Amino acid sequence: MTHLNETTEKVDRITLPLFVPGDRPERFAKAVAAGADAVFVDLEDAVAPDAKEAARAGLAEALAPLVGAASILVRVNASGTPWHAADLVACAGIAGLAGVVLPKAETAADCAGVAEATGLPVIALVESARGLANAGEVAGASARMAFGSIDLAADLGMAHEREVLRPARFALAMAARLAGQSGPIDGVTTALKDEELISSDCRHAVEMGFAGKLIIHPAQIAPARRGFAPSQAECEWAQRVLAAVEGGAAAVAVDGAMVDAPVIIKARQILARASSAAG
Numbered sequence: 001m002t003h004l005n006e007t008t009e010k011v012d013r014i015t016l017p018l019f020v021p022g023d024r025p026e027r028f029a030k031a032v033a034a035g036a037d038a039v040f041v042d043l044e045d046a047v048a049p050d051a052k053e054a055a056r057a058g059l060a061e062a063l064a065p066l067v068g069a070a071s072i073l074v075r076v077n078a079s080g081t082p083w084h085a086a087d088l089v090a091c092a093g094i095a096g097l098a099g100v101v102l103p104k105a106e107t108a109a110d111c112a113g114v115a116e117a118t119g120l121p122v123i124a125l126v127e128s129a130r131g132l133a134n135a136g137e138v139a140g141a142s143a144r145m146a147f148g149s150i151d152l153a154a155d156l157g158m159a160h161e162r163e164v165l166r167p168a169r170f171a172l173a174m175a176a177r178l179a180g181q182s183g184p185i186d187g188v189t190t191a192l193k194d195e196e197l198i199s200s201d202c203r204h205a206v207e208m209g210f211a212g213k214l215i216i217h218p219a220q221i222a223p224a225r226r227g228f229a230p231s232q233a234e235c236e237w238a239q240r241v242l243a244a245v246e247g248g249a250a251a252v253a254v255d256g257a258m259v260d261a262p263v264i265i266k267a268r269q270i271l272a273r274a275s276s277a278a279g
Contacts, residue, residue, distance in 0.1 A: 010071045010098045011121045011143045012182045014038045015212045015276060016224050017073070021046035023055035025062035034218040038071035043087055044078065044103050052083050056090045067096030073123065078104035079113065088117040099123060099143065104151075106131040108141035115141070123185070126172060127151035135171050139179035146214060147172055149187030162204055173209030183211030192216070195223035202227025206273070229277035230270045238267035 018036035020027050022043040031039045041063070047055045063072060074097065076087035091100050098121070102114050105124035114122045124131075124138045127148020131138060139145055152168060153160040172184045186205040189198050202213050202224050213224050230238075241259055244252045252259040 007098050008121045008143050010038075011073075011123060013276075014071060014123075014144070014185065015228060016215050016221055017185065017212070018215045018218065018221065019046065019075070022059065022074070023047045023051045025058060028062055028066055031218075032066050032070040032072070035221050036215055036218075037212075038073060038098065039066075040073050040075050040101055040214075042075045043083070044075050052077070053086075056083070056087060059090055060094045063094055063097070067094070067098075071098040073097065073099040073101050075101035075103060075125070076114070078102070079110045085117075088114060091120065092118045101125055101146070102142075103148070104128060104131065105138050105142070105145075107134055108137040111138060111141035126184075128155045132168055132171060135175035136178065139175040139181055142179075142181075144181055144185065145172055145176055146185035146212075147187045147210070150190070166208070169205075169208040169210065177209070183209050185212035185214055186210045188214045188216050189220065190216075193219050198223040199227035225277055228273060230273050234270050235274050238270040241267040242271075 015037045017038040017040045018031050018034055019040045019042050020031040022041050023046070028039070028041065041059065043052060043055055059074070066072060074087070074091050074094070076091065077083040079102070088100070091097060100114050100118055100120050101123045102111060103125045105111055105126055106128060111122045111124050121143035122141075123144045123146055124142035125146045125148050126132055126135060126138060128151065132152060135145070147169065149165055149168070150160055153165065158164050169186070176182070176184050186201070189201045191197050198220050205213055206228060213228070215221055215224060237255065241254050241263060244254050244259060245264055
């Protein structure tokens, strides 16, 4: 198995990635130890323009002792910015990096350019009207997609609310499925310590076909993990479904409802989520 295949598999499994500012290397080890599935070191929004060069220059040395302990990816600056090309060169030189997060991903060419320059899997952050309109080609040229819901809402002049953004989430989930990707990673919840809201947002993400959530504070990790975990009742139902199917009967009913192929798929998905949540 090639290194690229191995890193792509790591990207496929990411559920709860934690952002950490790229100019705060003293926080990198804490982020790795926080319990997230991956760490996204941010050279974009979290770093002021006059600090970007210094943050980039110190990245390889700061990450060297950490890349073996966690899946670490770097969010570079967007295509077309003055820092983009140098960010890609830096990422290509960091041994053990799991991938690159590309903000403002809008075309297949955007994603392909990053993959070619770094030799790493690309998580495409879709956060503009153009990116959403081109979600199919973006998915086809990336390893995974993530949803920049706040930026998209701002770009379209929309409220950042679930019902308003439901069509966008559907479009991303559809594009990911058609490209053979894992479900997209949902956008951030800005409330840092509202555990019920964080869990509820994650449950909504699951309902929309998403398989992850961008995390911006360690306090969000535990409630987010609870939100992605199925309930005990769901797990028990899934176990009954699979047990009934394994019995070999041609026609099977569980809890008074017929069991067919989509029901079996749903049961397996529930148990897979339970296994992932259990670590």
